[in-house]
Amino acid sequence: MLTLEKVDSFYGRSHILHGLDLAVPGGEITAIVGRNGTGKTTLLKTIMGLTDRIGGRIVLDGRELSAEPTHKRARAGIAYVPQGRQIIPDFTIRENIVMGGFATTGRGRPRSGGIPPLVPKLFPYLMQNLDRPGGVLSGGQQQQLAIARALAAEPSVLLLDEPTEGIQPNIVEEIQNIVVRLNAEEGLTIVLVEQNVAFARSAGHHFAMLEKGRAVASGPIATLTDELIHRHIAV
């Protein structure tokens, strides 16, 4: 269970999130929906400790993370797949994946130091090209790589920011299936920022609707009605 209580978040002097409450139940998918520029990415960055300043509390399974630096949040089990993927173009695919594994330091078990076992299962293409630079991959393959990197952290919570944005249509479905499988088969708690309402509805168990940095609606996914969407997303 990941909870945010009355969270404010800032970039410099810009106040982006306002008193946001969010409950992310363990082992389920929580979809975050809302218009462009409403603070969805900022919400994920706030959970990772990547904004300039926050107020309020962020608690993961009873552990308060609000004052922890980013790397400790990662080591506490939160992995981040950012919007735009942010893989490192001149690192090899292997290095990009291994990079995620630094989050397993200090968890009292040996660092896997390599490729997490799930990767060959989910992304055979990456396994066949481990020594090529990440920058040569297509958008969809980079998205897979960013997910593989997050899995190397052996996380309990996965933050996914618009995983199908800007991706070739033939790979969109593949990525969507992987998101669903990671939750259903591996039991990962997932926070899914998603513009595609149909996918948010089919994959999510819960949702939160953001508008101008505030949570304006939240609950079981069945309560994400057309009326809500019409009011807060459709123009």
Added chain:
Amino acid sequence: MIDTIFIGLSLGSVLLLVALGLAITYGAMGVINMAHGEMVMIGAYTAVLTSLYLGFGLIAAMPVAFLVTALLGLAIEKLVVRRLYGRLLDTLLATWGVAILIQQAVRLSFGLAFFGITVAGLGPGLQNVSLPEWLGGTFSLAGSQISVYRSFIILVSVALAALTWGLMYRTSFGMQLRAIMRNPQMAAACGIDTARINALAFAYGSGLAGVAGVLMAGFKTVFPDMGTPMVVDGFLVVVMGGVGSLIGSILSSAILGQINGLTAAVSNDIIARAIVFAVVIAVIIWRPKGLFSYKGR
């Protein structure tokens, strides 16, 4: 001719050791450390003092200088630089202040001068380190007389550059550092303790500059301001080579060292400096990101 090339190579080698530290800290932290030249100076004084008081030769002085300057670098990172990440101008000013502080500490024998105490090996004057017999002479190569000490400098620098390469590309520390250079936020989100890695990198770079200082002490006089031009030269190397590129730093310090050595041989040091500046400016106009720039997206 070969002897002139060796002089250029040895100048380039010392420059490389200085530039590596600057390249790492600028690449990872975006910090221009104006006190980096003072690490060279402290390294040179370590050679002077260990020889004077402990009878150490230049080779024994190198690890000592590495440790002293690495620890000093670590202290500067923890006390000053860490508080100013992302504020380029503030770090410039603050580290410049630290540079002056360190110079004055040496000039005033760490304050003992106020009590009328003079310490041999410190103070405002010039110091010298004598080379051991076996490093002093020359050997002949293809009809030219080559300085043994110049060759020794080149060997030490090549070894340390190789060590640095290994550290960057073959260790977990290096991978974390490279990740920070490319994308500090993502590195942290992957569980990398960026503050710790940055501090260690800062210390390592300072240590290399300290070793460069020991090498310089073998062929130049040692005095409190000797580090000042080194930061400038080191930065010329980093800018010309391309920020964050080890190969770029190696290549551009070799080029600048050669230009320096060759022009100094046919005219004088002042003209040599002018030409070095001209070349760097030309390169920057031709390739604003340096010879080997990292291709970001």
